[in-house]
Amino acid sequence: MKKLPIELTINGRAHELLVSPKETLLNVLRERFHLTGAKYGCGIGECGACTVLLDGLPVLSCQLLAVMCNGKKVVTIEGLSPQEAAAHPMQDSFVEEGAVQCGFCTPGMVISATALVEEKSEPTTEDIKVALRGNLCRCTGYENIIRAVKTGARKMKEV
């Protein structure tokens, strides 16, 4: 199969690469760039474990062909924090509020939550539940996650 050239900016760095037409963004991130924070949980757009930011908006990378991302900016959980050394306030909040159990849904949850707060700085519980409708978690019952998003929103305002 013929490979196609694309340009992708991943976590602030520009890359040129050849992808096969059927390759998903999730595959490119995990297999070529070893950015394994985005997870495969279902492959059909049901779980949200593969969520990353594409030009600032949350997308399901398992549902997106890499070729369609040509020229776009991708941010993964590994690149969410602007500073290398410190975690993003939303990441801190997830830790503090006990929102992490097995952690498999966590990167996707944090990405969706951050995107929500970027858009709406003081989300209500309902806003959060709506924003997380595409993110499944089997461990936490979402309670502590919702709390973490609220705390995260407060922290993001402070910085």
Add this chain to the structure above:
Amino acid sequence: MKIPSGKVFRNDAYAKVTGKAKYSDDLKFFNMAHAVPVYSDYIHAENLQVDTGAAEKSAGVLKVITAADVPGSIRFGQIDQDYCMFAEKKIMCAGDVVALVVAEQRSQALSAAEKVVISADPLPVVSDPEAALSPESPIVREIENSNLMNHHKMRRGDAPQELKNCDIVLQEEFSTQFIEHAYMEPESAVCVPRQDGVMEVYGSMQHPFSTRRFVGALLGEPLSHIEVYQPPTGGGFGGKDDTAAIVCARAALAARLLNRPVKLTYTREWSIRESYKRHPYRLNYKVGIEKSGRVKAVQVRMISDGGPYLSVSPWVNWRSTAQCFGPYTVDNVHADVLCVATNNPVTGAMRGFGAPQVNFAVEQISDIAAERLGISPLEYRRINMVKQDGETVTGQVLDTHTVSMEQVMDRVAGEIAYEEKLGRCSRGTSEGDELYGVGLSISYRGSSLGAEGMDFCSSVINCQFDGSILLETGIHENGQGAESVMLMLLAEQLGVRLDRIKYKRSSTSNVPDGGTTVATRGTIMGGGAVTAAVQKLKQLMADNLYDVLQCRPEEVRFADDHVLGPDSDSKITWDEAMQHLFLKRVYPYAFGSFQAPDVSWDEETGQGDAYFTYVYSCQAVELTVNKSTGKIKLQNVVAAHDIGRAVNRAMVLGQMYGGITQGIGMALSEDLEIENGKFAHLDLNHYKIPKARELPEMTGIIVENPDPQSPSKAKGIGEPALELIAPAIANAVYNATGIRYRDMPLKVNPEDLK
């Protein structure tokens, strides 16, 4: 050192929120090949023929492995050695794997897998457990002459006789469904042959030691030749034992045959297809009650669907037997719990382990009985529940810990204003479109394995001369925060700063087999082992430091990151203590082990001290049912559990909410549609686990009556949280609609409400 309460501590949280945590599928090794499984379209068939010729020639293919390539035993299991890791001559169920294709790249393995040609002669599919018991039914397992795989009994007093003399006799039937664990991370394994001949296994699993046994069996190699590491596991809930271990075993076989690293990662589809499920139960109860409200006799028959392999069904069924009438004292009980072989998916361990099914029935019966008696549901429960120094249905006297059944129930009833709200329930009529109901249920749960398992666990504390400490236990991190709890217990008991301690990455070649981290035994057993090791370490340190502290060995204390004498003037820092020990050439190293207190069981009568302690729980829910759609909307859940002592509060609450949520899924939405052994769907689109939007507000109450049976005073929360919300919901739906739903998942047909 005290951990500030209310603060969460998790040693793995930052790695997980930043995406740095490496789960099994995130690992890569040089020269790694990829394997994929091949399934057949048969459910039950014989004369299996597998033609791998075309697949072998496919691009990039290194090998196609079938039963013929297995050097060790094809079959293995935790109780019976019957679980087929590669189908040999027969297909027994939809999840049977006939071959493993290994290729340079995963995409190559996937396309080659389609070229494996499978043929077999179909056999009749046995799919109804009840029918499977009739003498005319075809036999599923050749090794046996009936489809009855297991039968547990309880014979206490004379229930059939006593039932004749009761004022009220209820006869009730309930059913529950197959439940998928639906851990977010599908199974994955990476196996790496090491130059010293050892096979390294990295896998998503719950039990590295069990995995090691499966791998050893398939490879035909001793346990010492296999070293299993457990990377972070993306959820287990009891589901990552047999199947996950078999995935590791197959990857190991490929790695051994090719002599290079092999990764085998499951798709969601394969995961649902092959992994074992929660047993569906049919439960028939006859309950005899006196006018006073006392239950006099219970006769029950439960039939569970075991699928074609035994797995741990007898243990699951055993819990259903030992707790066959919930947390109530009854003098006459006649119980039969059967497990039947079918060609349906294999069933095995799942969080709750044979209790959620029983509770679903028993706690609805409680409400039905109260109504018949004309007393409040709380009153009925109060009359019959286990009390301090009272007896369980197994004849166990509960005198070794605080029996807090009533305390826990009262906390929940008070918090949710149960009695008052009960009066406001719609019972089928309301002015608006919504019917309102409140419902409650209680349970007790035997901690740890109980009389059916070997229950012991160990721990190693290895203090370094620079003041840092390494801790290891035989308990494993499944995402529930087990390592963090062990670290906190050690810091607290040794009086040292938490950041001194590192949890040592565990491997099966280091610490001895600590048993599987199931049955809510992590905290109690691992904590017991840590406590034992700490005691030894303190003794060793006291014997070698008392002269420095100018006191007697028994006066040496450990607190505030110091080792102290009887008064606070004589003290040395932890670092100084380590230097002293170094100069004395003494290793500050201790191995501790904890054996669960004795339990007992009589197979014929089902009597004995089933568990060494119990967790007491109550959950209640408020909900509405829409008259025109039948949709059930949960509004509010309150839960209280007496777990002895909460070591990591926020994590306990997190486990509680997570467990309740899984229970809600079971009650309302989760249904693996299996028709004649075949899955209707293999995705999370149709199998609906709860989403944030469908969940109510939840309030968790932690009740703490420190348990003397547990060295750390703590019990566990993993399973109690899940096992009783479903009947509370069913009771609330009844109180809303006036209709009793006895089958899970509960579906209200709006026609019925007219």
